[in-house]
Amino acid sequence: MKGVFICIEGLDGSGKSTQAKLLTKKLCKAGYPAVFTAEPSQGKIGKFIRKRLFEQERLPPTVEALLFAADRIEHVQTIIIPALEEGKIVISDRYVHSSFTYQGSAGLDLSWIEAINANAKTPDLSLFIDVTPEVVLERLKRKKSVMENLPNQLRVYEIYQKYVTRGELRRVNGAKGKNEVLDALYAEVVCFLKTVKP
Ligand code: TMP
DSSP: OOOEEEEEEOOTTSSHHHHHHHHHHHHHHTTOOEEEEESSOSSHHHHHHHHHHTSSSOOOHHHHHHHHHHHHHHHIIIIIHHHHHTTOEEEEESOHHHIIIIIGGGTOOHHHHHHHTTTSOOOSEEEEEEOOHHHHHHHOOSOOOTTOSHHHHHHHHHHHHHHHHTTSSEEEEOSSOHHHHHHHHHHHHHHHHHHHOO
16 A cells, blocks of 8 residues: 555644645645545445534434444545555544544543454554644534533543553644644644655
8 A cells, every 4th residue: 555644633623624624735736646535424424423413412422432433444445545545645634533532532431442443544644733622612603513512622632632642643733823733734744754755
C-alpha cells in the first residue's frame, strides 16, 4: 500500500471539519494527491448514525460504540483502502479516537472500545485540534446534537488529552486564527510525509 492515512480529531465546534477540508485543498494545491473523507461515513450505517445523533436521546452506549465500529469497517473497506492503494493521502475527519473519546465519555471501558476497533486500519498520523470545551460550546450556534453539552464535552476532552499524552495524537493549538491553525496542521503533515516519503 503506497498511500498515507491521516486523521483529524477534535471536539465538535473545534473547526476540525473545516480544517480537514482546507488541509486537503492545500495539500492538493502543493501537488500532493490528497482526498478528504469523514466519519460517520456516507455509507448506510453512517447515515443511520447521523440521523440518530439529532434525536432526543443517545442510544445505549454499547450499541453506539458497535455502530460506529461497524461504520468504520465499511468506511475502511470501501473508501480508505481503495484510496490508499491508489497512492492517495487520505485525510479523515474523525476516526478511531472519536470512538475512544465519545463512547468512552459514556462510561464504556476504553479497552473494550479499542478491542472492537482492533481490525480498523491504524492511521499513519492522527492530529488533535485542541480547543477547550467551554470555547467550542460558545462557538456552536447550530442545533446541538446529543453529544454537545458541557459535561459530555469535558469528559471527551479529558480522554483526548490521555491519547495526546500517550503519543497517539499530535496536538495542534486550535485556539488561534483559522489560517494559523491550517498552517500548523499543514506543517505537521508535510513534516510527517518527509519521514515516510524521502
Ligand atoms: P461530526 O460533528 O464531526 O460530523 O461528528 C458527529 C458526531 O459523532 C460527533 O458528536 C462525534 C460523534 N462520533 C462519536 O461519538 N463516535 C465516533 O466514533 C465518531 C466517528 C463520531
